[in-house]
Amino acid sequence: MKRKLIALILTAGLLVGSLSGCGSSGSDGTGSAQSASAGGASSGSTQEGAKDWPTITVQGLCSKDYVDEALVEAEINKYLESVDAGAYIDLVPIAIGNLNNQLTLMLTDNDDPLDLFCWRFYSTIDGCVKNDQCIPLDGYRDQYPEVWGLFNDQILSTHKIDGKIYGLPAMDSFATYETYMLRRDVAEDIGVAERDGEEITLDEMTEIMKMAKEAHPEYCYNINTNDDPVQGIDSLGNGDWIGVLMNRGIDQDTIVNYYETPEWKEYCYRTKDWNDSGLLVPDSLNADLTISQYGNGVAGGCYVGGYSADYIKALVAYLPESVQFKLTDLVGTSASVLGGWCISTVCKHPDEAMKLLSMMYTDEKLARYLILGVEGRNYVIREDGTAGYPEGITAEDYLYEEQVQWFWPNQCLSIPFETNMTTFYTDMLDAPKHAKFSKAMGFVFDSSAVYDQMAACTAVVDEYRKALLYGQVDVDSYIEKFNIELKEAGIDEIIAEEQRQYDEFLSSR
């Protein structure tokens, strides 16, 4: 009898355990949302005079869960009450690694909807519209002219699909130029250190790289050769470069097959020469091709881009000291708009969501809460006006995610964080004024009519491009094969369709 009893208890325990296990794993996607909303609600309801406002869920980005979510939310909601905002915020921080699954799930979830989200790292604005994941915002234009006024028409039109605005770009410089960065110690040894900041051609860059290799053979001298600006193309937002504008799109009317151009061939010869001279990362087809290779001493040089010389210096301040040679002009293309904010189709309170979104773009206090957290706890303002971690707190404590300013709608309302560059944001706002823009800025290609060709061409590009970009194969014969396969896969049809839409776009402007 005793045995039976024990068996019964054990069975019951197992059953309960497994069921609760199912429950927790099943709701994994929304688990943090629920706890977040619980936190938000409690923070709202515990305050005196909590109003009967809707709670708007707002996507956050983080590398892992941080400590102060509830605290920051409570502070934000206190502030929202003080300005009579009409809605509360519930932060939904999502780790980059979970973005794909969690966002897809939350954007279908009618019961526990995500109201405001950013497509960066997740999709494109075009993709979000095609999947019916976001709603048009044109109706709010007259109500919030100050938000629309933040962007010039070209930049705003990057979020225009079929004549409607579906999102607002995340504030950025919207234009960058590329430099070649070389370790300062190496540059000094080969006598080019005093040319820091000088503009050079790719030939000169190759020469410098070869000199450097001779003096310091322990390094390689380029990491990622997959770089649109250096090759002078506007990819029209397609990372596979299927149909591009040359000259970064400046004054260009004709879309071409880049892989057929002499410019592409020349670049491939160049990378072949680099690889044969040992200038590229060993095992480049398998290696990690990020700037971390420069940081860990594998590479002595690589491309790095930004909107100003100071900005680039600030960007790489944590790496071994370097000099930079300018390679291209400051140009903006659709690819320079890296993220944008949308109201989801599952949102139950779009008016309130838009109100909060507009505040995120224009209200310095709210923007700063979202970007940096709570002053005194998550950051302090230093004497030079920049922000930094409070004493005794480091990034490892992970109280709040302060490192993703660029993710939020308007980072320029924040203050430079953990950098000495006091003009970080003023320069950023200034950059578009000096930049040239691609004629196709704002053109969004709707590829649905040639979807199958696009899928086939993408696979062909995946097959051939990397080997060419890293100088692994014979250039002439491989490019020839590459183009034959692209044609078979239907690249001409894609470009014809894209050109047709581009012509329409140009004539409508």
Place this chain on the structure above:
Amino acid sequence: MSLAGGAHRDMCAALFISGGLIMKKPLLKKLKKYVPLYILALPSILYLIVNNYLPMCGLVLAFKQYSFAKGIVDSPWNGIKNFTFLFGSKWAGIMFRNTICYNIVFLVLNTIVAIIIAILLGEVRKERRKKFYQTVILVPYLMSTVLVGYLVFAFFSGSNGFVNKSILEPLGREAVSWYTKKEAWPFILVVVQLWRSFGFQSIVYYATIIGFDKSLYEAAAIDGATAGQQIRRITLPLLRPTVIILTIMGLGRMFNSDFGLFYQVPQNSGMLYEVTTTIDTFVYRTLMLDHDIGRSMAAGFLQSILGFIVVMLANTAVRKIDKDSAMF
């Protein structure tokens, strides 16, 4: 195939067998007698319904242009447009060829190697050694594919790999850039797959072998049968039903591939695509950025339907040849 999957298969087999017993008795008697068994099976049946049957309703998405705003029911129909991207190019031939050919090779080699290892395990007399071998051969099976990918990379890296540095270089041969040599990869992938999965399958066969009636072997030994004869005349014939069931189960996954093996292990190297592209990797690469639920569903749907057809055909063939060995 995961451990859970294996257990699930065995459970299905058990259900089939008990089903066969039940059929011979009148309904009421049978119900009364087997009620406790049904109650025992209830959680599993519920699990099967919730996990395996209910989601099938979602297959309708393969024929819809899915809209996040409208949901499954209200999304507009899309005909067979979701399927066309699979067939529009040279990749169709490549991915179907690779998926099927690799699967056939895996099925045959895995079965042969697993049976040999299982028989050898059965011949090990010292208990502690037997336990040790059983554990060791399972280790590769429990390893993450990403890790396996890096182990393979340690062998075949162009600049620091074991094969180039420690084999080819001492022999005075030139180093080979393995991740651009597509001729080598069918062999590498087959070996890696075999190395990863033989352990688990061996254990399944070994579990069957230790269940065999020992008196058969004793009788054979008395009659002077050698070890080889015992294996040929007793072990292998007795193993046949298990082999057939596992093979038919394997055929059901004929059009699926181990994504990790074909994506992580060759490190998604473009120059190897002709020999590493399977339906799963093609779908992943094509749809990765799109969140196109309709097209992903279409690909999965096609794989399942084709797998189902192969299983039915295989079972029919087995039934024709040897009725008792057929699964249903």
